[in-house]
Amino acid sequence: xxxxxxxxxxxxxxxxxxxxxxxxxxxxxxxxxxxxxxxxxxxxxxxxxxxxxxxxxxxxxxxxxxxxxxxxxxxxxxxxxxxxxxxxxxxxxxxxxxxxxxxxxxxxxxxxxxxxxxxxxxxxxxxxxxxxxxxxxxxxxxxxxxxxxxxxxxxxxxxxxxxxxxxxxxxxxxxxxxxxxxxxxxxxxxxxxxxxxxxxxxxxxxxxxxxxxxxxxxxxxxxxxxxxxxxxxxxxxxxxxxxxxxxxxxxxxxxxxxxxxxxxxxxxxxxxxxxxxxxxxxxxxxxxxxxxxxxxxxxxxxxxxxxxxxxxxxxxxxxxxxxxxxxxxxxxxxxxxxxxxxxxxxxxxxxxxxxxxxxxxxxxxxxxxxxxxxxxxxxxxxxxxxxxxxxxxxxxxxx
Amino acid sequence: xxxxxxxxxxxxxxxxxxxxxxxxxxxxxxxxxxxxxxxxxxxxxxxxxxxxxxxxxxxxxxxxxxxxxxxxxxxxxxxxxxxxxxxxxxxxxxxxxxxxxxxxxxxxxxxxxxxxxxxxxxxxxxxxxxxxxxxxxxxxxxxxxxxxxxxxxxxxxxxxxxxxxxxxxxxxxxxxxxxxxxxxxxxxxxxxxxxxxxxxxxxxxxxxxxxxxxxxxxxxxxxxxxxxxxxxxxxxxxxxxxxxxxxxxxxxxxxxxxxxxxxxxxxxxxxxxxxxxxxxxxxxxxxxxxxxxxxxxxxxxxxxxxxxxxxxxxxxxxxxxxxxxxxxxxxxxxxxxxxxxxxxxxxxxxxxxxxx
Numbered sequence: 001x002x003x004x005x006x007x008x009x010x011x012x013x014x015x016x017x018x019x020x021x022x023x024x025x026x027x028x029x030x031x032x033x034x035x036x037x038x039x040x041x042x043x044x045x046x047x048x049x050x051x052x053x054x055x056x057x058x059x060x061x062x063x064x065x066x067x068x069x070x071x072x073x074x075x076x077x078x079x080x081x082x083x084x085x086x087x088x089x090x091x092x093x094x095x096x097x098x099x100x101x102x103x104x105x106x107x108x109x110x111x112x113x114x115x116x117x118x119x120x121x122x123x124x125x126x127x128x129x130x131x132x133x134x135x136x137x138x139x140x141x142x143x144x145x146x147x148x149x150x151x152x153x154x155x156x157x158x159x160x161x162x163x164x165x166x167x168x169x170x171x172x173x174x175x176x177x178x179x180x181x182x183x184x185x186x187x188x189x190x191x192x193x194x195x196x197x198x199x200x201x202x203x204x205x206x207x208x209x210x211x212x213x214x215x216x217x218x219x220x221x222x223x224x225x226x227x228x229x230x231x232x233x234x235x236x237x238x239x240x241x242x243x244x245x246x247x248x249x250x251x252x253x254x255x256x257x258x259x260x261x262x263x264x265x266x267x268x269x270x271x272x273x274x275x276x277x278x279x280x281x282x283x284x285x286x287x288x289x290x291x292x293x294x295x296x297x298x299x300x301x302x303x304x305x306x307x308x309x310x311x312x313x314x315x316x317x318x319x320x321x322x323x324x325x326x327x328x329x330x331x332x333x334x335x336x337x338x339x340x341x342x343x344x345x346x347x348x349x350x351x352x353x354x355x356x357x358x359x360x361x362x363x364x365x366x367x368x369x370x371x372x373x374x375x376x377x378x379x380x381x382x383x384x385x386x387x388x389x390x391x392x393x394x395x396x397x398x399x
Numbered sequence: 400x401x402x403x404x405x406x407x408x409x410x411x412x413x414x415x416x417x418x419x420x421x422x423x424x425x426x427x428x429x430x431x432x433x434x435x436x437x438x439x440x441x442x443x444x445x446x447x448x449x450x451x452x453x454x455x456x457x458x459x460x461x462x463x464x465x466x467x468x469x470x471x472x473x474x475x476x477x478x479x480x481x482x483x484x485x486x487x488x489x490x491x492x493x494x495x496x497x498x499x500x501x502x503x504x505x506x507x508x509x510x511x512x513x514x515x516x517x518x519x520x521x522x523x524x525x526x527x528x529x530x531x532x533x534x535x536x537x538x539x540x541x542x543x544x545x546x547x548x549x550x551x552x553x554x555x556x557x558x559x560x561x562x563x564x565x566x567x568x569x570x571x572x573x574x575x576x577x578x579x580x581x582x583x584x585x586x587x588x589x590x591x592x593x594x595x596x597x598x599x600x601x602x603x604x605x606x607x608x609x610x611x612x613x614x615x616x617x618x619x620x621x622x623x624x625x626x627x628x629x630x631x632x633x634x635x636x637x638x639x640x641x642x643x644x645x646x647x648x649x650x651x652x653x654x655x656x657x658x659x660x661x662x663x664x665x666x667x668x669x670x671x672x673x674x675x676x677x678x679x680x681x682x683x684x685x686x687x688x689x690x691x692x693x694x695x696x697x698x699x700x701x702x703x704x705x706x707x708x709x710x711x712x713x714x715x716x717x718x719x720x721x722x723x724x725x726x727x728x729x730x731x732x733x734x735x736x737x738x739x740x741x742x743x744x745x746x747x748x749x750x751x752x753x754x755x
Contacts, residue, residue: 315466315467316511316512319464319512320512320513323429323462323512323513385511385513386511390507390510390511391554392502392503392504392506392507392510392555393503393508
């Protein structure tokens with residue numbers, strides 16, 4: 001059976017050129033970058049080079065890039081690091097502003113701080129497209145606000161948040177404040193498709209993860225603007241400018257840097273992906289009744305097509321598609337397994353029943369017109385069959 | 400095209416062998432694991448079971464999905480269980496779980512996935528005779544699970560398969576070994592799956608406010624104080640403590656007889672105690688009746704079982720409107736409202752209901 005992958009927001013294949021760039025760092029160039037000898041020197045050089053490539057992409061200095069194990073660690077380090085450093089200076093309880101549609105890496109970290117009484121948190125509500133109004137952040141600002149963390153693009157519904165606008169506002173606010181407000185963005189979904197120039201965005205912290213844009217899994221980075229005080233979470237060495245101990249994942253970091261280089265080189269492929277995505281959205285809209293496109297129709301990632309299919313469960317559609325070789329997701333891969341309705345859709349104001357009908361298609365470089373045609377040829381039948389009243393399932397008969 | 404069958408896989412040996420047998424018979428088998436609600440970690444559908452089930456699916460090379468039925472399980476099984484206890488009934492949550500979670504929600508999911516049948520590892524046998532579906536006790540009498548399946552209907556049965564019912568447990572373990580399934584020696588699940596690490600009483604305490612009240616003898620004399628009726632079950636001897644029998648007819652010079660819970664009087668919040676002989680009754684009333692074949696059997700003389708694992712006793716049944724009066728040929732000990740009564744003709748499961 002031919003298999004079609006339409007779940008690039010979860011992860012994607014490592015690009016062959018990335019793999020090739022990584023290869024020497026397993027067998028030949030295996031030295032520990034902290035070693036003084038020639039083996040260490042060659043991997044140290046590779047590490048420096050990779051850091052430079054990432055810094056160039058984000059338009060920042062090399063010293064502002066920390067390599068981590070991925071997006072989740074970057075988010076944790078950004079939030080916990082800033083809060084713990086703040087406490088280190090023995091101040092009163094800080095305030096964090098974030099949104100209700102964030103990835104769990106941010107949400108759960110904030111909830112953890114709340115539970116331990118180490119921070120108070122405001123969760124900004126979005127409109128029904130998942131869009132944050134910067135005015136709401138202004139309203140939520142308090143004298144003890146320490147950190148604002150807003151994602152760049154939503155992993156489930158693809159909505160792109162007004163990061164630059166928020167960043168500029170916070171920068172302005174900081175001019176009149178003694179205690180600085182830091183601005184973090186989780187840009188994990190954005191790297192391949194959006195402008196990630198940190199000066200353009202006016203952010204102090206930015207998280208990214210390699211496997212979301214053709215790099216390997218298990219490696220990511222956090223941009224920490226010069227002068228941003230953060231406390232390390234992992235102890236045991238002086239690596240990453242004393243901010244993240246542990247021998248560096250050299251092959252992974254080299255792969256990350258290569259993947260980021262390819263993002264720039266292959267920008268032109270994005271138009272093809274957008275066209276296929278539009279074809280999918282239009283096709284589904286035309287062929288299947290009672291479908292809602294979730295997220296913002298315009299301000300959305302160009303590879304994201306997410307829906308709610310009324311009257312049925314996304315889970316059943318997913319399994320049916322999978323049995324016919326098509327891989328999609330009902331929400332984020334991190335929360336599947338637990339099929340609680342997506343917190344993002346609930347935050348957008350959908351009721352539980354509608355949210356249960358959610359399905360996310362995320363396209364990538366390898367997606368073809370034939371793939372989309374195939375999905376459009378089998379999906380209407382699947383939905384039709386599922387919508388046929390079954391004698392079982394109390395949900396449907398309303399008992 | 401090969402017929403598609405969904406197997407409910409728990410990670411235990413029975414459902415694993417069930418999947419293996421069907422795969423070997425040439426069906427397109429899909430494994431499904433149900434996630435069910437629990438106070439903390441569920442004793443049955445926990446991570447360890449999930450990993451065991453996934454491992455079996457991977458060895459058998461079949462697709463495997465996790466289905467989340469937590470919300471439904473809480474709503475229909477756990478809440479019902481708590482309500483029944485607060486009404487001083489002793490329910491069988493496994494009966495409700497089979498009826499609603501497995502053979503309604505999961506069956507719907509099965510049909511949604513384009514499968515014709517749902518198979519489970521229950522020890523019962525299903526035979527179709529002239530397009531009616533008959534259920535029989537499992538070959539292995541010590542493992543027979545027909546007691547928990549009395550609520551099944553023809554429209555459900557036509558989509559069900561119980562391949563394990565034809566085997567004895569040691570044979571099932573033997574087959575598991577032959578297929579190299581890692582679940583061959585897994586311990587059996589026991590007790591209520593959803594109480595987590597708590598005892599049943601501790602669990603009930605989380606949901607029900609217990610009210611103490613009088614303990615009475617059968618003639619109404621107060622002999623002590625109970626700690627809340629849901630903590631007691633009919634026939635129970637343990638835990639009836641602090642009695643002062645001086646004013647009771649049960650007072651006998653020298654030695655008092657063993658005393659048992661005879662009745663839970665919810666209206667007056669009192670616990671009635673008596674002697675062993677007071678526990679025996681020859682008849683009872685049944686409601687919420689289901690007949691597997693859809694109609695009440697012609698015969699009035701059938702076998703009945705009032706508790707899981709109890710022997711079958713012969714009885715006469717008489718319809719009383721939507722209820723059923725059951726008269727036993729010999730007295731039965733500790734008949735308990737809320738428990739299922741299940742009817743048999745030889746080894747065929749005819750149906751059942753709930754004891755009032």
